[in-house]
Amino acid sequence: MMQRARDFLNRQAAHRPLLIVSPSRAISEELTRPREATFGWYRLSWQQLVERLTRKRPLSRLARWATLQKLLRLQPPDRFAEVSRYPGFSLCLERSLHQARLYELEHPVGLELPPDYDEVDLLQAEWDEEWLRGMGALLVVGLSLDSPHQQRLLNRLRELIPNHLVLQPEPLHRPKVETLSAPDEALECQEIARQLLRAAERGTRWEEMAVLLRQPEVYRASLQSAMRRARIPAFFAESAQSPNPQGRALLSLLECARENLSALRFAEYLSLARQLKTPYRWEELLGAAWVIRTPERWRQRLQGLGQERRQQIAQLQRDEPESPKILYYQDELEQLRQLEGFALPLIERMAGWQRSRSWGEWLSEILALAHQCLVDPEVIEEKLEELQPLRDIPDVPLSEVVTVLAPELSQLTVPPKGHRYGKVLIGSLQEARGREFELVILPGMAERRFPPPIQPDPLLGDVLLQRQLAEERLAIDLALGCGRRVCASYPRQDQQNGRPLLPSATFLELSGAPTYQQSIQAAAANGCLTPAWPAPPDPAQAVDREEHALSWFLRLRAEARAGSAHFLLRLSPFLAQAMRSRMRMERTGWTRADGRVSQPCPESSWPNRRPFSPSTLQKFAVCPYQFWLYSAYRLGPRDRPRELEEMDPLTRGNFVHAVHARLVWRGPADLDTQLSSLREESAQVAREYAELLCPLVPRIFQDEVNQLTHEMEQWLRATYEPGWQARYAELAFQLSDDLERDPASRPQPADLGHGYRMRGSIDRIEINGQGQLKVVDLKTGRNKIPQVYRLARGEALQPVLYALAVEQALDAPVVESRLDFMTLRGNFSQSRLSEIGEARALLYEALGALQQSMQAGHLPAYPKVDGCRYCDYRGVCGPEAQSRARRKPPSTVTQAVDRWREMP
Ligand code: SF4
CATH class of the missing domain: 3.40.50.300 (P-loop containing nucleotide triphosphate hydrolases)
Incomplete structure (x- = not known):
């Protein structure tokens, strides 16, 4: 058939007007290639031909639907009166009416349609026959023109252009x-x-x-x-x-408005609106903020998340001032500020969209929204223009608008x-x-x-x-x-x-x-692929380098030949680096793939050159490499999503510390006065927090506050000693002063002796009549420390470090230093430092070992038993770091770490 069409065209003069009609203009053009220049040859699709002959355009599908919707409102058909007002009915009617008109069938819904409604109207209109008479030849190819209207035009074309060839669509080959x-x-x-x-x-x-x-x-x-x-x-x-992502992005926003300003739909819009280059963390932040419903709640929740992050930063600065999470949360605060500036105007625009309004109002609202939220709104403008016939229809709910626009917006074509x-x-x-x-x-x-x-x-x-x-x-x-x-x-x-x-x-x-x-x-x-091994057994059959490499692996597993996998090193620099690291890890000695090995640490990072917080030093006992990644590289730990039913642990800790500090700053008092002050302070701090954090479910927040207040009361009763008075709370050394701190806090680090210094905040210091001191660190988590200890295998350095810091700073003897687990989670237990003098000697020995390993630059991945299980850096070290470390020979540093871990 195609050869016949080409032969026909080859017989025509290149300079005489000719008409080629086919299913698409592209196909018509293909038929004339390759060919020398032609003049006056028209290559058209069927629809283009009809429009050229009548010089008119039929309504688009969306405009036809809009017209029908309006007609149904004005003259609802008796038989379908109940359903005719729903948009689904007119969508269905548009399809069936077009078919019925094309094939001259009787339709159950009789409506008076406007002129030029569809192709059928154009086929019955006046044609520009003069133009057709000027054609030297006609070729119609690949079209199924079986409706009576189409047949009529085709017959007229044949009459007017005697030199013609009409090729019906038919299979060309028996393949x-x-x-x-x-x-x-x-x-x-x-x-x-x-x-x-x-x-x-x-x-x-x-x-x-x-x-x-x-x-x-x-x-x-x-x-x-x-x-x-x-x-x-x-x-x-x-x-x-x-399809054009802009259409789907706008549709997501309309769905967001329909679903009561749903954050999920808004996040969907953000992910689709790629052209806006919206940061990926915005979607995460929306999830963390639990935003819902009204613009007021959106604003409150976003601001509440910001306040929560500030609280968490404050708590981290108190407990772990070197924590990389502080930088992460500070970055989140900046992202939150930008998100608020971007999202809230859009949310406010969509706020009243639950109310029905006329189609005209909807069209102008949606157009304004498209201009606000899309990079190229013109494409949407054209679609909305087609719906103008509807503009006078009143009382249209948003759900109806979305039903109508959804098929169009989700399939906006891109040429x-x-x-x-x-x-x-x-x-x-x-x-x-x-x-x-x-x-x-x-x-x-x-x-x-x-x-x-x-x-x-x-x-x-x-x-x-x-x-x-x-x-x-x-x-x-x-x-x-x-x-x-x-x-x-x-x-x-x-x-x-x-x-x-x-x-x-x-x-x-x-x-x-x-x-x-x-x-x-x-x-x-x-087929040669399986879900388990998506590569062919024969490497020669691979479609790309990845498949080729996987195919080779299949072979290599069967015949282990030296050097046969060498090509993998050239496949990708990342793969080569990963393989080399893996090979080094498997060697018996310590290599640079096993952490920071044989690469001296900068002098400024040594413990006698810079102050560390106790929580950072404790990481050395867990794993020297973890200590290095945390304190020097400041790799941020993963942020885990929290449950909606509970207060964030950092916020809980911050709340308890704030209530406790204000209680101490009120001054000495007997137990009953302290208990009633505790209740008052707790209520005050809870009010401030509720205003700042805007909890999603106030009931849950209040329950947590009540529980914590009750637990603090219990702790106060259990630890109250008449001869001792709390003198200091939140005594800070070299910490930022953006939090409530004790007035005696110092901007310099605390001196520990032997050139070592420490930064951090001490929760509570008590004093008795003889000027002796007790240091207490308050905990709201679980207790994993023995009741009596000195360094607790290097995992509880706070009591000894705080005791040394307080002795140096206040020039008074510390007779007790302990950890108070003051909530039910910690079972109201206490862990006391025994033998302060001996603990001090052990601490200096431990810090000396740390100093040596940093000078030698040997901080290997050498975790304690089960150390990797709770480590956030497993992605860095891989899943087998624990067993690999056991296969390596002992070094001076690993022996020193072992001694840390044996300290009582
Ligand atoms: S994953 Fe294991 S080896 Fe790696 S840093 Fe963490 S504790 Fe150390």
């Missing part, structure tokens, strides 16, 4: 069919890429190959990825292009760029009309997908059913018949829903195997 199956759609696309590469190796040109899709929306992303990986030049026709020559064509089945290929691939031939089940029209019944079935069959026949060779494939599993898929009856028919089982087996045998 040789191959079948294929793959574990899922993504791997099916990889197999398709392999088939295309094989055909190219056999000499088929790229433009002689096509992948024709029945469901482009299921396959386009996977095919884009597969073509990119295999470096196959591909041309995605308009039917297979990814393809460039031409398809030198590229594989990827498009819908309709792209087969009027084209011819050497190889055609038909993916997705699974049951109920390809072909899909045909549903009768809800208003016309099954009058058109036979016609629809015939159209579907013709589309498949044309797709099969446009290639000399065809490869039909299906995925064995639905990737999205995870359910198994079976081949469709058409696939089984094409396979030609005698039985169902044989057909499935033959298709599976042609």
Whole structure:
């Protein structure tokens, strides 16, 4: 057929006007290539021809729907009066009315339609016959013109242009069919890429190959990825292009307004609005803020999250002043500020959208929103313009607007760029009309997908059913018949829903195997990928370097030959680095892959040159490398999402410390007075926190406050001693003064003797009549420290460090230093430092070992038993750091660390 069309065109003079009509302008253009220059040749699609002949344009689908909706409101049909006001009815009516008018069928809904409503009106209008008479020849190719109106125009064209050729769509070839199956759609696309590469190796040109899709929306992303990986030049026709993300972004915002300003929908909008370059952490922050409903709540929750972060920073500065989380939260605060500036105006605009309003108001509101939130709103403007006929309809709820706009916005088409020559064509089945290929691939031939089940029209019944079935069959026949060779494939599993898929009856028919089982087996045998190993057994069959490497691994596992995997080092610099590190890790000695080894630390980081906080020093006993990553690289630990039903641990700790400090600063008092002061301070701090943090569920917050107050009362009763008075609270050394601190706090670090210094904040210092001191550190977590200890295997340095700091700073003897676990979580227990003098000697020994290892630059990944289990740096060291460390020989540092860990 295509050859006949070309022969016909070759016989025509290049300078005489000629008309080519085909399913699309692109196909008409392809028919005339390659050819020398022509003059006055018109290449048109059927719709373009009708518009050219009548010089009119029919309404678009959306405008037709809008017109019907308006007509139904004005004259509701008696039979469908109940349902005709719903948008779904007019959407359905638009489809069936168009079909009924095209094929001159009787329709149950009679409406007086405006002029130029659809193509049928244009086909009945006056044609520009003068223009047609001037044509020297006519070629109509690949069009199914079976409606009486279309036939009338076609006959007139034949009469007016005697030199004509009309070629009905028909299969061009009886192709040789191959079948294929793959574990899922993504791997099916990889197999398709392999088939295309094989055909190219056999000499088929790229433009002689096509992948024709029945469901482009299921396959386009996977095919884009597969073509990119295999470096196959591909041309995605308009039917297979990814829709414009701006349409979906606007739709997400409309859904957000419909669902009561849902944060989830807003986050969806942020992820789609890529052009706005919105930071990825905004979505995280929305989740952390638990924003809901009114703009007031959005503002409160975002501000509340900011306050919560400030509280957490304050608590960290008290307990772990070197914590990398402080920088992380400070960065989050900046992001929050920007998010508030961006999101709140949008939320305020959508705030009153729960109220119904006229279509006219909706259109101007949505247009203003599009201008505010999209980079290129013109494309949306055009769509909204088509809905202008509706503007007078009053009382329209937002849900109705979303129902109407959703199909249009989610499928906003993007015209393809460039031409398809030198590229594989990827498009819908309709792209087969009027084209011819050497190889055609038909993916997705699974049951109920390809072909899909045909549903009768809800208003016309099954009058058109036979016609629809015939159209579907013709589309498949044309797709099969446009290639000399065809490869039909299906995925064995639905990737999205995870359910198994079976081949469709058409696939089984094409396979030609005698039985169902044989057909499935033959298709599976042609594919070579499995979910467990997505690479072919033969490396020569790989489509890209990753597949090639995986294929080689299969071989290498069988024949371990030295040097055969050397190519992997050239595959990617990251892979090469990872492999070299892995190799070093497996060596028996300590290498630079085992932490910071044999690389002296800068002098400024040594413990006798800079002050450390107790929590940082304690990390050395857990793992020297963890200490280094935390204190020098300041790698931030992971932020874990918290439960909605509980107060954040850092906020809880901050609350307890704030109440305690204000209680101490009130001055000495007897137990009853202190208890009543505690209740008053707790209520005051709770009020301040509630105002700042805006808790999502005030009841939960109040319950936590009551519980903590009750626990603090219990702790106060249990620890109260008449001869001792609390004198200092939150006595800080070299900490920022943006928190409530004891007035005796100092900007310098505390001196520990032997050149060592410390920074931190001491929760409570008591004094008795003889001037002796007690140091207490308050804890709100669980107690894992023995009741009596000196350094507790290096994991509880606070009591000894605080005792030394207080003795130096206040020049008075410390007779007791302890940790008070003052809540039910810690079982109201206490852990006391015994033998302060001995603990001090052990501490200097431990700090000396740390000093030596930093001077030697030897801070290996040498975790304590189960140390990696709770470490945030497992991603850095890998999952086997613990067992690897046990295989390495002991070094001076590991022996010193072992001594730390043995300290009582
Ligand atoms: S993961 Fe294990 S080896 Fe690595 S830093 Fe943490 S504790 Fe040390």
